[in-house]
Amino acid sequence: MSSQASSPERGAGGSARREADGSARRAADGSAKRALTRGDVLDAAAAIVKEQGPRALTMRKLAAELGTAVTSIYWHVGNREELLDALVERTVADLGEIRAQGRSPATRIVSVTRALRAQLRGHPHLVAMVHERGLTERMFQPATQALVHEVHAAGLRGTQAAEVVRSLLFQVVGFVLVERNRERAPVQYPGDESLWDEATAEHDPALAKGLAAPPDPERLFLLSVRAMVEGLLGTRPRA
């Protein structure tokens, strides 16, 4: 409920920011000690979340990191939930534009999905946090915008265009989520071998191998997105 309207670090577009990593206020060193700002809190919180996930972000740990009393944080950001809200908000705002590349609409659409996937992979915990806060639509706004443009260029309009855009967004999100799951837990239970033995794979060893471990997610991503674009537009995109 604290109506802080500072909104620090809006940047000049979104890509380059890294210098101002709250290195100013270190108290543990005994060095110079500035006044704590809302931006400091967000920076420190962002660092913890990025490295250890949102679960590891406790108010007390954050305070220790900043060299302040726990209660000071509350003055600047309200409470933990509002802190996470602000963090997500800032990260989403800093994601930057998505630019299509290529000549044909189909190719340009594929390039947008690739850019979106790259963004999502760059912020491993962001998707879940955005999801919890009901900001999904907003987070995908830039990508949606770009897709709208390309779908229009492909000649689609109205409801049909909207459905194509949404199908593509869902595809990317689903892919990244499952992909990340595999990265985090490479060895599944009860283990891939037993899950895809000869019988369950219907005597198709190459298929069993393909399902047990996707050797090239990049390739799989391109393939599925291209299939989807082809099915939706009736045009085959080119590499």
Added chain:
Amino acid sequence: MSSQASSPERGAGGSARREADGSARRAADGSAKRALTRGDVLDAAAAIVKEQGPRALTMRKLAAELGTAVTSIYWHVGNREELLDALVERTVADLGEIRAQGRSPATRIVSVTRALRAQLRGHPHLVAMVHERGLTERMFQPATQALVHEVHAAGLRGTQAAEVVRSLLFQVVGFVLVERNRERAPVQYPGDESLWDEATAEHDPALAKGLAAPPDPERLFLLSVRAMVEGLLGTRPRA
């Protein structure tokens, strides 16, 4: 670390279970009091998770619900994390088979994705919990199995078949996730209207409306899956 091997309620296939809703041990009523079993704990935990989400499942609340001391629970399930593990494990095991319907492979594939979506929607918190535990592959095993069969029937083999199966799974998961997000947070911030005004929708009001609120997720789901199947198989599925 407690090696309890009871594994209650494995059922006779998976669909019908509902009678044994831990109504036996009610202590608050002052009625008859059986010995607490691992199954009781899992049942009560499942009820809480189903109604209020995994976050609301605290050991103390669970104990109160069961009419026991908190520490009794630990004897039966180890700790909170193992409790959730067991819960997910049991739920996944009880999900049941997925049967394809229809004549052509393309149509049957679509029917499998619909069944999978219905399963996921029936357990709103399951996907996230499974995801956290790295059990995604296992959870989708029945659906994958069914898809493998149909893709084989469509004449695909090996790596190509595996890629088709995976693309479809990703599509379904992504769809359900985003769909659920919209249900939970119907009013987005900063609001759909402002997000899709005339300019951002490139002067296509029907598209703006389509993106602001998907009137029929069922329809959108079918459309996108069919497009994907068509793009992957080169065959158009029929309703």
Added chain:
DNA sequence: ACCTGAACACCGTTCAAGT
């Protein structure tokens, strides 16, 4: 305007002790 420590209600978990 900003920061502080004390205090509260709530967690998960351990452990010695009961039956």
Added chain:
DNA sequence: ACCTGAACACCGTTCAAGT
């Protein structure tokens, strides 16, 4: 074999009090 209360370390949050 099962259950218990006491106790520990950790949470988020509030509040009166400082400067």
